[in-house]
Amino acid sequence: xxxxxxxxxxxxxxxxxxxxxxxxxxxxxxxxxxxxxxxxxxxxxxxxxxxxxxxxxxxxxxxxxxxxxxxxxxxxxxxxxxxxxxxxxxxxxxxxxxxxxxxxxxxxxxxxxxxxxxxxxxxxxxxxxxxxxxxxxxxxxxxxxxxxxxxxxxxxxxxxxxxxxxxxxxxxxxxxxxxxxxxxxxxxxxxxxxxxxxxxxxxxxxxxxxxxxxxxxxxxxxxxxxxxxxxxxxxxxxxxxxxxxxxxxxxxxxxxxxxxxxxxxxxxxxxxxxxxxxxxxxxxxxxxxxxxxxxxxxxxxxxxxxxxxxxxxxxxxxxxxxxxxxxxxxxxxxxxxxxxxxxxxxxxxxxxxxxxxxxxxxxxxxxxxxxxxxxxxxxxxxxxxxxxxxxxxxxxxxxxxxxxxxxxxxxxxxxxxxxxxxx
Ligand SMILES: [Zn+2]
Numbered sequence: 132x133x134x135x136x137x138x139x140x141x142x143x144x145x146x147x148x149x150x151x152x153x154x155x156x157x158x159x160x161x162x163x164x165x166x167x168x169x170x171x172x173x174x175x176x177x178x179x180x181x182x183x184x185x186x187x188x189x190x191x192x193x194x195x196x197x198x199x200x201x202x203x204x205x206x207x208x209x210x211x212x213x214x215x216x217x218x219x220x221x222x223x224x225x226x227x228x229x230x231x232x233x234x235x236x237x238x239x240x241x242x243x244x245x246x247x248x249x250x251x252x253x254x255x256x257x258x259x260x261x262x263x264x265x266x267x268x269x270x271x272x273x274x275x276x277x278x279x280x281x282x283x284x285x286x287x288x289x290x291x292x293x294x295x296x297x298x299x300x301x302x303x304x305x306x307x308x309x310x311x312x313x314x315x316x317x318x319x320x321x322x323x324x325x326x327x328x329x330x331x332x333x334x335x336x337x338x339x340x341x342x343x344x345x346x347x348x349x350x351x352x353x354x355x356x357x358x359x360x361x362x363x364x365x366x367x368x369x370x371x372x373x374x375x376x377x378x379x380x381x382x383x384x385x386x387x388x389x390x391x392x393x394x395x396x397x398x399x400x401x402x403x404x405x406x407x408x409x410x411x412x413x414x415x416x417x418x419x420x421x422x423x424x425x426x427x428x429x430x431x432x433x434x435x436x437x438x439x440x441x442x443x444x445x446x447x448x449x450x451x452x453x454x455x456x457x458x459x460x461x462x463x464x465x466x467x468x469x470x471x472x473x474x475x476x477x478x479x480x481x482x483x484x485x486x487x488x489x490x491x492x493x494x495x496x497x498x499x500x501x502x503x504x505x506x507x508x509x510x511x512x513x514x515x516x517x518x519x520x521x522x523x524x525x526x527x528x529x530x531x532x533x534x535x536x537x538x539x540x541x542x543x544x545x546x547x548x549x550x551x552x553x554x
Contacts, residue, residue, distance in 0.1 A: 244470025482541025
């Protein structure tokens, strides 16, 4: 059962309406009063969107744990130019101020697993504090369009790493997402052969995906599925990883069973998603390889509250197991990343995942790192996201209290700044 030997898609982003969709989204944003991308600046220019001074708050640097009272963060053109104690920072004249007295000042949060299908969801996510994010895939490349929206109108969406479409045996309607997927429609057993797996990855890369999302187990969120049943073997996962690597991309893998987690990790994935039953053998392998763990505790806590009795029971059973896995991973030195797995309209605040990481046993600072420096490294955004030192993006959340005492405060920032624009 082979895919027809047609030409692989060319490795270009600007194909078949992707940019048309992006332009439509960005046009909507511009009509709403965005417009931050401007032409070359005069040597001394007036303040403009992307210029902001955040002053008077208590600054926390997640990398060092340092806390600075009466701090100033100077953002110009969306980038931090200086930050620190007021006496040590030269504050430029004529730049808009955001008064942060009585607030804690943290870098914008990094959400490592979210499904953003619409501009409204993207706006919701950024307003809840996720100024950077990694997609967990969308059915029709909507995440690629959201990423372009974020580039043109940063206050409308998180800075996004797009995953494109899910590499899964049954593509369903997603078969219509790109003409190069059409030959796969004739496969009786779905996307399982090496050729078919490669094809889906290559279509993703051609459409501009930054990462590749696949799976080893069935879903927990569907009552008729057994999340411990394995859908891809080690060999199939290795094929996906190799195809992604040829395009310089890493793979995130939906996983539940220990056997599945082990196959995924040893096949070379970059991050394990969900991973409820991940065992010690696999955690050691993850530490050795530097594989990330994105447990999406928020999704599991949500399942426990489901109106479907099968799902609710599953969530109640899985959540404590997952929390123990998170703590075991952390104690072994496996890097953790915060992700909510939000999808389908309602975006969960990424701060809630930080709170659950803390509830699983991480210190408040380590929990905050899973949504700042840690997740930034997973997304390839070290130096851009996760801190507010010079050269980082001007992404800020203000909190009404001390998150080292109560990480739950991250769920509801009083202000969010994205690329120097106060939302
Ligand atoms: Zn997901």
